[in-house]
Amino acid sequence: MIGIVGYGAYVPKYRITIEEIARVWQKDGKAISKGLNVKEKAVGSLDEDAATIAVEAARKAVSHAGIEAKNIGALYVGSESHPYAVKPTASIVADAIGASPDLTAADLEFACKAGTAGIQMCLGLVGSEMPKWIEYGMSIGADTAQGRPGDALEFTAASGGAAYIIGKKNEEIIAEIEDTYSFTTDTPDFWRRPHAEFPRHAGRFTGEPAYFKHSIGAAKGMMERTGTKPSDFDYAVFHQPNGKFPIRVAKMLGFEKEQIEQGLTTPHIGNTYSASMMLGLASVLDKAKAGERIFAVSYGSGAGSDAFVIKATKNIEKNRPKPVFELFKEKEYIDYATYAKFRKKLKSL
Amino acid sequence: MDGALPLIWRKFGERYDLDGNKCGTCGTAYFPARAVCPKCRRKGTLVAQKMPKKGKIVTFTELFAGPAGFEHETPYFIAIIELDNKARLLSQVVDSEKEKVKVGARVEKVFRKISDIDPEGPIAYGYKFKVVG
Ligand SMILES: [Zn+2]
Numbered sequence: 001m002i003g004i005v006g007y008g009a010y011v012p013k014y015r016i017t018i019e020e021i022a023r024v025w026q027k028d029g030k031a032i033s034k035g036l037n038v039k040e041k042a043v044g045s046l047d048e049d050a051a052t053i054a055v056e057a058a059r060k061a062v063s064h065a066g067i068e069a070k071n072i073g074a075l076y077v078g079s080e081s082h083p084y085a086v087k088p089t090a091s092i093v094a095d096a097i098g099a100s101p102d103l104t105a106a107d108l109e110f111a112c113k114a115g116t117a118g119i120q121m122c123l124g125l126v127g128s129e130m131p132k133w134i135e136y137g138m139s140i141g142a143d144t145a146q147g148r149p150g151d152a153l154e155f156t157a158a159s160g161g162a163a164y165i166i167g168k169k170n171e172e173i174i175a176e177i178e179d180t181y182s183f184t185t186d187t188p189d190f191w192r193r194p195h196a197e198f199p200r201h202a203g204r205f206t207g208e209p210a211y212f213k214h215s216i217g218a219a220k221g222m223m224e225r226t227g228t229k230p231s232d233f234d235y236a237v238f239h240q241p242n243g244k245f246p247i248r249v250a251k252m253l254g255f256e257k258e259q260i261e262q263g264l265t266t267p268h269i270g271n272t273y274s275a276s277m278m279l280g281l282a283s284v285l286d287k288a289k290a291g292e293r294i295f296a297v298s299y300g301s302g303a304g305s306d307a308f309v310i311k312a313t314k315n316i317e318k319n320r321p322k323p324v325f326e327l328f329k330e331k332e333y334i335d336y337a338t339y340a341k342f343r344k345k346l347k348s349l
Numbered sequence: 350m351d352g353a354l355p356l357i358w359r360k361f362g363e364r365y366d367l368d369g370n371k372c373g374t375c376g377t378a379y380f381p382a383r384a385v386c387p388k389c390r391r392k393g394t395l396v397a398q399k400m401p402k403k404g405k406i407v408t409f410t411e412l413f414a415g416p417a418g419f420e421h422e423t424p425y426f427i428a429i430i431e432l433d434n435k436a437r438l439l440s441q442v443v444d445s446e447k448e449k450v451k452v453g454a455r456v457e458k459v460f461r462k463i464s465d466i467d468p469e470g471p472i473a474y475g476y477k478f479k480v481v482g
């Protein structure tokens with residue numbers, strides 16, 4: 001058996017409401033908030049970036065798993081906001097949690113799905129005959145997502161992180177990963193060129209041919225390969241660029257609202273990009289009981305989706321971390337001026 | 350600036366994970382690590398030890414004018430923190446409402462950017478503390 005032995009979630013403390021952002025741009029905040037199904041978004045402080053967020057999530061995952069960090073043999077950080085263009089975030093995290101130096105580490109980038117690609121890499125390495133020495137692998141999705149001031153993305157682009165530790169000891173696994181499948185094509189729906197401050201996107205093009213096509217492609221492929229159907233699962237989690245898309249894609253695939261509610265995080269904290277589906281999955285694991293099955297699908301622009309079939313084991317009930325939804329409550333509201341300062345939106349900063 | 354890098358790099362253990370040491374003879378914990386225990390002198394036996402991640406505020410001040418690299422963070426709190434093993438250190442206190450920052454308040458270590466002055470230079474990371482509970 002191979003699966004998750006621990007997970008950790010981190011959400012910065014500060015929040016800005018959609019209405020506050022809309023007020024500055026003289027738009028109808030109530031209508032936008034309702035249209036996106038997002039109330040507010042989490043904002044990293046001035047001294048937070050994808051590396052600090054990744055470290056906080058990683059530390060929680062290590063503590064939840066109850067393992068020695070030095071036994072982590074592979075560490076990947078997926079983000080579209082790595083602090084350096086060249087110089088890995090992963091080595092900072094490895095050092096900060098005490099996993100250095102006996103490990104392989106690298107940064108990954110695939111818009112919002114780099115962290116789940118990292119989980120797949122860990123599954124391969126931990127389960128592999130060569131190398132044999134990798135006992136645990138860790139993959140983190142962490143972002144301080146940015147939207148150009150006044151752009152539609154600004155209403156949802158948020159900060160957060162989630163870390164997963166993959167292991168192979170039956171007595172340690174809290175949720176077995178039964179199978180994984182991916183669906184990838186070259187689709188230019190969202191991008192950021194080197195040296196560009198903010199990403200650009202193809203407007204409405206980001207919906208049907210991008211998010212929906214790939215999420216559905218991966219979901220259907222996964223169900224075909226495992227011979228499963230929506231009713232076989234207790235929970236389903238999808239990538240959440242806003243609060244509406246995951247609800248719609250779930251419905252299109254035949255999942256019920258009750259199956260996806262526990263994993264919906266974007267309505268409360270915005271789209272945390274690489275962390276979005278991983279935070280939703282963490283929230284589901286907070287609740288899942290032994291034997292319950294989870295269907296999880298990430299999405300990254302550019303474009304691709306990673307699907308997972310996961311089954312909770314009896315170990316999950318032994319030691320539960322502080323629930324993701326409880327973390328959301330530790331918050332302080334800021335105005336647009338403070339937000340602009342925190343996220344360095346003014347060029348002089 | 351880049352000339353100072355090796356110096357910063359050697360302190361990663363200290364800055365990232367509160368690596369200090371402890372005198373095996375009298376039991377006193379030191380952060381940063383000391384070469385000699387001032388209490389035991391030559392009888393002291395210092396061993397490497399990670400400091401606890403929690404402690405309390407001993408004294409604090411709110412800064413309204415920050416040094417270079419911290420101008421945009423003002424106002425902010427700096428505090429002398431006594432860790433649970435009695436070792437003391439100076440740290441910035443973040444993510445904590447003004448009324449909660451007081452003498453005796455419980456604090457917990459967080460990992461943050463310490464300075465990021467030069468957009469093309471290295472970023473320094475390390476410990477800060479936040480009030481818990
Ligand atoms: Zn001594």
